[in-house]
Amino acid sequence: MASTTGKKDGIWETLKTVFWALVIAGLFRTLFFQPFWIPSGSMKETLLIGDFLFVNKMAYGYSRWSCPFGACPIPGRIFGSEPERGDIVVFRHPVSGADFIKRVIGLPGDTVQMQNGRLVLNGEELPQTPEGTFVETFARQGPVGQFPRCANAPVGEGGDCEKQRLRETLPSGRSYIVLDIAESFADTTPVFTVPEGHFFFIGDNRDNSQDSRAPQSVGGVGMVPFENLIGRANRVVFSSAGRSMLFFWTWRSDRFFQRLE
Template sequence: MSFFIRDFVRQDSMLKPFDWSGTATRANYWVLLVIFAIAINCFYVVPSYSPIFDVVLLAEAVLLVLVVSVTVRRLHDFGRSGLWVLLTLVPIVGLAGTFWIGLAKGRPDQATAWPPERRYRVGQGLTVLFGALIVSRIFWEPYWIPSNSMKPTFLVGDYLVAKPVDAAEPLKKGNLYVFGHPGTGSILIARLIAVEGDRVQIKDGSITLNGQLVQREKRADFVESYEPQGAMGYLPRCVNRPKNFGEPCIKQQFTETLPTGTTYDTLGIMQSALDSTGEYTVPERRLFFMWDDRDNSNDSRTGLAKGGMGFVPTDSLVAKPVVVIFSSAGRSLGAFWTWRADRFLKWLN
């Protein structure tokens, strides 16, 4: 702790977001890193529909610039190029790099710095990036997936962006939409199956839409690890009912193709009452939604009085998901080793 106490008295360079030409101490680095870790955990647990979400998002962006700038100057302090900051972006390796940067002892005889003109160019570029980020909030909304209801399309811990619904654009069956729950008002994401006037019935797990059986083909089983998932710590439901954490959790997987041509995958766990229903007729200005993990949700097949969502009013639609930009399997975004790199920038149909 002696290095931290000694360095803490030199905090003059900690809060210089665009000064990338100087050096920073170990205390500078660790103070901001801890603050950033706390902030990113707050960002993960605050719902996207919360009134303070945008404030948290902006604060997180400001802190990110501060962390990057102090990391660059920390590298300068022991004779490394600021470009080594890119090392921290690499999963797993980045975690080791973070500690290396934070623990390395400063070397005044080898300290280096970027030329002042480069510092200003970087500052100007980040200012433009900030402006674009803030303005772009008019055109997209961020959401995160806390539950299992939309597997395999979305996994717990997916972070996605969606564009506002265009009232002039016709709704397409099979597409994903963000909407408010008719009863609670909470924000949900589900798949549109039917619109007003359509007749829907489920028979042995297969959908019949306006008298036409929706094509449903068996696929290879969906397999994941049986362990708590996401910030809420939900356990997945499985066909094989594993007893110990880490064992394979198996679900049946199917591919459905609607008459519109839209194709998507669904999951099944067991035979239930919702696998065979009566016929629903969607009322005027109402929509019929289903989640992709069919045996793990109460969707439009279940009425409000029984804990489902029933028919969803068309004016409850909020947005249409566009892309999964980030995904973390752990309880916190700060758990670098749980990031799912294969789901970064995963575009949706």
């Protein structure tokens, strides 16, 4: 009898330990850092498919989207501070509910336009300086197994897939690399005015990014409400070029703990 009681006590203690571990993990994920895998190439070369990072959820305060499934009973945003232009941000798509990661380009009140592939911010064209060529292998990437787009297409599988690298500089002096593949419909846009309480996002891989340049009605992102921002990405923690993180021979050790521009 004593042995049975001891087993029941042991099971109960195990269940309590698991319960509190899940509570602590949930609080950590909700309040501090959220893990995020990069599923697409829209932020190349800054972020590659298979990069793994933790998003700083303290950076912009908290909203309902700080909790999984939007379960936080928070109206608007609390302890909020706006992102800076150039920040890399994970946000919840206003319509689809999917998590996206892009770069903040337009703040409330800004005007944003693309003209012939050049970004025009508040009427001033941002300077771009050529910085060589981004080269990757033309092969299936990540769990989805998509091939990258190449400026030198057509490219045979296993060949070098090239894109032009350009360093773009914001008025603050902050700069980062963007990629150019070819002329596209998003290279020239109307002038967008960012409404109060919203932000304008663009991917660094300019010709392969679903972002604020297209409205939500046609599958784009449109203007993103402040409430939908989840957190800021500062550093890649881990990176794998394969279909699974368990394929250790595909790990990109040179990207471990790499700081993001």
